[in-house]
Amino acid sequence: xxxxxxxxxxxxxxxxxxxxxxxxxxxxxxxxxxxxxxxxxxxxxxxxxxxxxxxxxxxxxxxxxxxxxxxxxxxxxxxxxxxxxxxxxxxxxxxxxxxxxxxxxxxxxxxxxxxxxxxxxxxxxxxxxxxxxxxxxxxxxxxxxxxxxxxxx
Numbered sequence: 001x002x003x004x005x006x007x008x009x010x011x012x013x014x015x016x017x018x019x020x021x022x023x024x025x026x027x028x029x030x031x032x033x034x035x036x037x038x039x040x041x042x043x044x045x046x047x048x049x050x051x052x053x054x055x056x057x058x059x060x061x062x063x064x065x066x067x068x069x070x071x072x073x074x075x076x077x078x079x080x081x082x083x084x085x086x087x088x089x090x091x092x093x094x095x096x097x098x099x100x101x102x103x104x105x106x107x108x109x110x111x112x113x114x115x116x117x118x119x120x121x122x123x124x125x126x127x128x129x130x131x132x133x134x135x136x137x138x139x140x141x142x143x144x145x146x147x148x149x150x151x152x153x
Contacts, residue, residue, distance in 0.1 A: 032077035
């Protein structure tokens with residue numbers, strides 16, 4: 001599944017030049033990731049209530065274009081990989097234009113499952129692995145290819 005989340009650039013997310021400051025793209029990736037997990041039928045709150053944490057251990061972004069105050073932003077998030085202890089999520093971030101959308105950022109984040117009480121890496125819980133899956137289809141393969149091409153992974 002590729003999840004689309006739409007947000008609008010807030011003034012506080014821009015720098016003195018009126019351009020979205022780069023660190024906000026990582027915040028937007030978190031928004032997209034949370035939405036992807038929620039639309040898969042589970043919430044971060046449920047993950048934590050079941051004794052697990054999901055810290056980010058790696059994040060990267062390739063900036064292609066810019067966004068500005070009040071732009072409509074489309075965040076596409078999709079599961080790239082789910083291993084025994086880690087998940088990787090890819091992102092395409094677009095700025096909505098008058099007639100279409102413009103790709104402005106490609107990103108990736110890796111998260112590991114931690115046991116909440118011991119803070120040690122642990123196996124992904126079954127309730128999670130049953131909820132979030134990769135559904136291969138043409139759009140997904142295009143999504144994956146674009147992320148790999150831009151991030152050289």
